[in-house]
Amino acid sequence: MSTGKGIPFVDLITPHQELQDELLAAAKSVITSAMFIGGPILEEFEKEFAEYCDADYCVGVSSGTDALRFALMASGVTKGDIVITVANTFAATVEAILQAGARPHFIDINPRTFNMDVDGLKAFLHNECDNLKSGRCPVHRASGRTVKAIMPVHLYGQMCDMDAILSLAEEFNLMVFEDACQAHGSQYFSARMNAWQRAGSLGKAAGFSFYPGKNLGACGEAGAVTTNDKEVAQRVRMIRDHGQSKKYQHQVEGYNGRLDALQAALLRVKLPLLEDWNARRLTLAANYNELLRDTRTVATPYESDWTRSNYHLYVIICAYGRDELQRHLTDRNIGTGLHYPIPLHLQEAYSHFGFGKGSLPVTEELAGKILSLPMYPQLQREQQEQVVEALAEFYARQPVSTHAG
């Protein structure tokens, strides 16, 4: 079996070759106009992305991390507040919470969806918080801190159980911020609304990343906040621009966190293709599911009836031998990833939040079993067959019995 050049984990070269003429023309128009910061191209992109997400407003910022941080700050999350989130996510989720002055509180994940476990969320709010006054935020008994918000992460592109999270948020007077950095175009069927809803249109505000490897990627760093709240949108506009309401009128403490016109122009070239790219990923996910159907050593991703994932990542669960399998695939020039190998509560930087080993058992167990297979719109079925063949070859040499228990 020859894999030729091999199968990369992501392919950022092909889409940019295919779109080279359009991308260069878009870049040229920005350079010729010399409107590098702000201007009509940025506004057009913001309008188009808001529309894409079914959100009222979109504010372009410099990264997904800033998007989440500015969304929190613009909504009144402040120093000492608690924001509830999960530990199996990229570090940026927690960075945004900390940089807004707040503290993360981790809830374990659901073993099937890998997303925030709503029973765990409910138990935390009922059992570990004081909810004395109606209309006020809960107080975390152990720390005395005010619980202000929930930041569910739509991990790998599958949306969290938003009906349950939003009802709990209403009951406990909390704000909800979607970490939609992996969820461009993902959908959720809301029984409450009796409608499919898009990531970025639910809750107080959402943060998107346009890091190059995301489903919609810039040619550099970029992100966006979406919201249906006009005031939040206005405050994010100020915060991204040094807190200015007008030039040299600094109304709030701000940052340099704008989305530049060049990236906006490049994103505008790609946005019209996003639906097709996501559809292609869905087909590829179905291919993998089918090719892996008879494999008992790995489980394919679970997708609930009420979500439509954008398959940012295709993540399998290995019953055993994950690291050896990954090495085996690497030896055959097949790129894979781990999202994420060390849960955030066990990272050195975040170990002082009091979540020791064993505190989030599902998160911790899955971290050692997950493996992300190659997934991008340009991936070919024959390449998927090669990936699955190499996987089967590995497990054929590793009988289950030697690893039992």
Ligand SMILES: *Cc1c(COP(=O)(O)O)cnc(C)c1O
């Ligand atoms: C990519 C990502 C971010 C951060 O986005 P950047 O644009 O890299 O700052 C945040 N959260 C999640 C879940 C992500 O995948």
